[in-house]
Amino acid sequence: MKVGPERADAARNREAILTAAAELFDRADVETVSMNEIAEAAGVGKGTLFRRFSDxxxxxxxxxxxxxxxxxxxxxxxxxxxxxxxxxxxxxxxxxxxxxxxxxxxxxxxxxxxxxxxxxxxxxxxxxxxxxxxxxxxxxxxxxxxxxxxxxxxxxxxxxxxxxxxxxxxxxxxxxxxxxxxxxxxxxxxxxxxxxxxxxxxxxxxxxxxxxxxxxxxxxxx
Amino acid sequence: MKVGPERADAARNREAILTAAAELFDRADVETVSMNEIAEAAGVGKGTLFRRFSDxxxxxxxxxxxxxxxxxxxxxxxxxxxxxxxxxxxxxxxxxxxxxxxxxxxxxxxxxxxxxxxxxxxxxxxxxxxxxxxxxxxxxxxxxxxxxxxxxxxxxxxxxxxxxxxxxxxxxxxxxxxxxxxxxxxxxxxxxxxxxxxxxxxxxxxxxxxxxxxxxxxxxxx
DNA sequence: CTACGGTGTGGACCGGCGGTCCGCTTGGTG
DNA sequence: CACCAAGCGGACCGCCGGTCCACACCGTAG
Incomplete structure (x- = not known):
């Protein structure tokens, strides 16, 4: 388990994901927001999404x-x-x-x-x-x-x-x-x-x- | 929309489904019980299951x-x-x-x-x-x-x-x-x-x- | 008892889900 | 600049809830 520094792109993506997710979730009906959508909205691949947030x-x-x-x-x-x-x-x-x-x-x-x-x-x-x-x-x-x-x-x-x-x-x-x-x-x-x-x-x-x-x-x- | 009597097999299946579903749901962790399982446990096809209960x-x-x-x-x-x-x-x-x-x-x-x-x-x-x-x-x-x-x-x-x-x-x-x-x-x-x-x-x-x-x-x- | 019409049946099938995998890219370092 | 692990992304997986339709069987009319 590496707890050390995060690479710049990784940190950037984490932000992008959190921001995109927050926005999509706020829009409406959270149940309908898929991980796919979030990844797409954040401009990252699904793999990246799941690398940052296990589920x-x-x-x-x-x-x-x-x-x-x-x-x-x-x-x-x-x-x-x-x-x-x-x-x-x-x-x-x-x-x-x-x-x-x-x-x-x-x-x-x-x-x-x-x-x-x-x-x-x-x-x-x-x-x-x-x-x-x-x-x-x-x-x-x-x-x-x-x-x-x-x-x-x-x-x-x-x-x-x-x-x-x-x-x-x-x-x-x-x-x-x-x-x-x-x-x-x-x-x-x-x-x-x-x-x-x-x-x-x-x-x-x-x-x-x-x-x-x-x-x-x-x-x-x- | 026919509201009249249900055919015998239909009624039998409805019972089987309700019974099987109740039992599976009671077993544990309802989220993990799939409609497939219920249909199988009730001994009916999935189509039958969804005909009786729309979702x-x-x-x-x-x-x-x-x-x-x-x-x-x-x-x-x-x-x-x-x-x-x-x-x-x-x-x-x-x-x-x-x-x-x-x-x-x-x-x-x-x-x-x-x-x-x-x-x-x-x-x-x-x-x-x-x-x-x-x-x-x-x-x-x-x-x-x-x-x-x-x-x-x-x-x-x-x-x-x-x-x-x-x-x-x-x-x-x-x-x-x-x-x-x-x-x-x-x-x-x-x-x-x-x-x-x-x-x-x-x-x-x-x-x-x-x-x-x-x-x-x-x-x-x- | 037989013929028949339509309700009821079941499982192949569908789109999309959450989650995994792995060959390629990229940032950080000496 | 060369190197290489951390990071990336999207094809892929198994399975989900739900749909569809050729066929079976129930209930009735004759």
Whole structure:
């Protein structure tokens, strides 16, 4: 397993592939985008495509990981999204960040969800987010089953679920957000819940689709 | 479009296909079961298979619909699962029924979830269950966003989610059930929630996998 | 019981998929 | 510049879901 420097053409092709894949996946209906198309759009051969990304799933994961980087960076920034601050607020800010991320990347995430059993829950980014949710829930709602609740909250922001609620059921993103926050609010302190949008919606993350950016993919001599 | 009686051999083959498919799907990893295999296992040609079930998704749906019949029948029985009775109890009994059904048929439901975008939410049985959940939630928790909550509760019993919690996270079915009930409990009346299993677990449905049963498919020589 | 029409059958066949292979090209190095 | 491994690309593979059609067999009319 060579981890060393990548040849210039290889790095260039990796970029081309990731960019082309991201664009095609965003266009629509990820299921219908074939590896052939991606290779062609990226201007590389199929062999090259599969040399960089061993299979379909790992390509999708790579595209998504890059998108997730923005969110992960913010997690290490200042509160409320970053560590520290009041537990309940930290939890709600986190949920907002997650929902915004999912919303911005929903078609891609749907692709990931479809790409194999359990990859949605089992992939590293998800595990990180669930763990973080669990931590914040445990802080905000001691005495409850934080682990279970974290999984449910994370399930509640699954791309296909959110997409279905929005597209097929006509729920606004704000309504979904409000519901999510209500779900996360400790039973003890929950107000009557005004069924509208009482939540602050603070940080909002704004990962958006992002123009890919590269920022030194091959650090090499790190 | 002939809707009348099916020829004897056609009916026999339909049964054979449904039975074989159900068995293969239950064996493991639904994604890996091909239509070819099903046809072979059922002892029919591929043409026959596709004549009865226009595509993969509709075959899966047909198998599942048959399984769901048991649950739907109980819904029209006596309370708490059937109509009438105290709202909160009706809601919890319903969730139990749903969870048990999902548990008993999880591999099949996972197949359905994978068979296309939104088919999990959009198929008739799901819509029915979600609507029923909404009704019971609205009765048990007036003033809240019952529609959203119903979808979240239904999402919380998605086969892959439950399966992941059980298999990968080692949560017992009882723990999952307890979490589900806590989620459904109105904020106002929720006790400290003992993180263990305080729920009654009343009706339990017991749909199980059911040995398919045929009930006189090929009368012929009566 | 026989003749017959059309529904039902089955497996060869199809286009395209994800993935592999390998002879040729090209970037990096001394 | 010479060298050669890393990289490349597209022909190729096995198999998938799905289609097609010559033929079989069911059910009925006589």
């Amino acid at each position: 379909r799933g790992s390509l999708i994961e790579a595209v998504l990981t890059r998108r997730a980087a923005a969110l992960l960076r913010q997690e290490q920034g200042p509160p409320p999204l970053g560590p520290g601050g009041e537990p309940a607020e930290a939890l709600h800010a986190y949920l907002d960040g997650l929902l915004d991320f999912v919303w911005a990347n929903r078609s891609l995430i749907r692709a990931l969800e479809q790409s194999g059993p359990n990859v949605f829950y089992a992939n590293p980014a998800s595990r990180h987010w669930i763990a973080e949710l669990t931590r914040r829930l445990a802080a905000a709602r001691p005495g409850e089953d934080a682990d279970y609740l974290a999984h449910i909250l994370y399930t509640a922001v699954r791309a296909d679920a959110v997409d279905y609620l929005y597209t097929a059921r006509g729920m606004s993103l704000d309504r979904i957000r409000a519901g999510l926050h209500a779900l996360a609010t400790p039973a003890a302190t929950v107000p009557p819940v005004a069924a509208t949008v009482p939540v602050p919606v603070p940080v909002a993350v704004a990962v958006a689709v992002a123009p890919a950016v590269t920022t030194a993919v091959v650090p090499r001599g790190g | 993969r998704g509709s075959l899966i749906e047909a198998v599942l619909t048959r399984r769901a019949a048991a649950l739907l029948r109980q819904e029209q029985g006596p309370p708490p699962l059937g109509p009438g009775g105290e709202p909160a109890e009706a809601l919890h009994a319903y969730l139990d029924g749903l969870l048990d059904f999902v548990w008993a048929n999880r591999s099949l439901i996972r197949a359905l979830e994978q068979s296309g975008p939104n088919v999990f939410y959009a198929n008739p049985a799901s819509r029915h269950w979600i609507a029923e959940l909404t009704r019971r939630l609205a009765a048990a928790r007036p003033g809240e966003d019952a529609d959203y909550l119903a979808h979240i509760l239904y999402t919380a019993v998605r086969a892959d989610a439950v399966d992941y919690l059980y298999t990968a996270r080692g949560m017992s079915l009882d723990r999952i059930r307890a979490g589900l009930h806590a989620l459904a409990t109105p904020a106002a009346t929720v006790p400290p929630v003992a993180a263990t299993v305080p729920v009654p677990v009343p009706v339990a449905v017991a749909v199980a996998v059911a040995p398919a049963v045929t009930t006189a498919v090929v009368p012929r020589g009566g």
